[in-house]
Amino acid sequence: MPTSRLILLCFTLSLSPLFVHSHYFPSTPSTPSAASQSEWKSARATYYAAAEPIDAVGGACGYGDLIKIGYGKATAALSTVLFEKGQICGACYEIRCVEDLRWCIPGTSIIVTATNFCAPNYGFEADGGGRCNPPNSHFVLPIESFEKIAIWKASNMPIQYRRIRCRREGGVRFTIGGAGIFLSVLISNVAGAGDVTAVKIKGSRTGWLPMGRNWGQNWHINADLKKQPLSFEITSSDGVTLTSYNVAPKNWEFGQSFEGKQFDS
Secondary structure, eight states: OOOOEEOOOTTOOOOOOSOOOOOOOOSSOOOOOGGGBOOOEEEEEEEEOTTSTTSSSOOTTOOOOHHHHTOTTOEEEEOHHHHGGGTTTTOEEEEEEOSOTTTBOTTOOEEEEEEEEEEOOTTSOTTTTOTTSTTOOEEEEEHHHHTTTBOGGGOSEEEEEEEEOBOOSSOOEEEEEEETTEEEEEEEOOOBTOOEEEEEEEOTTSOOEEEEEEETTEEEEEOOOTTSOEEEEEEETTSOEEEEEEEEOTTOOTTOEEEOOOOOO
């Protein structure tokens, strides 16, 4: 069984999306265009079983309940060298099992979204129990995903992975949290590059206001935007900016989710 431990952040705001959409999760996905994918790289992968309450709610990206928000089991926790301090949250990867003909399921691959962080364990060497220690590239998958590419008995498997563009149903989702003049927005269901590098918000009585990354894909600002329709401008890691006007009506409330435009996938 894997020994990697995932960080569960206990200081999250409670965010309860009011609607979700299913996400694309094929076991044998169609091949993306050459312009939308990176080269295959080597890594290793372990899994956690359903009986281990590691990633049911929370996670270092701040998405909360992954089932309710729509990511399901098509997710992964990434080691330090891949996680990029949370910048990578929302990015999509294609993963395939390689080199081990005894355990790999030939001709299969999975597509997963980065939703969590696999914490290093410096009590062990990187080539031993510290599987997520630098400089290792390591993925921790739900067993439901792992078993689509390898037999579960394999445990710590050599894999290949590549970054691909995300395909999503519906628009980018904005879940509003906070209290008073503190406004927190969780951004999810992002197509294209998948991860977000900059966010601006605009009320009907303000100009565009930059938001700061709180952690993962939670962004925040101190501003009184109550009783104003809210617009959002988000920029993904490939430099593309998407603007969605009047996403939330002026009577929005904390805890609600709203859908904006979507990036091209």
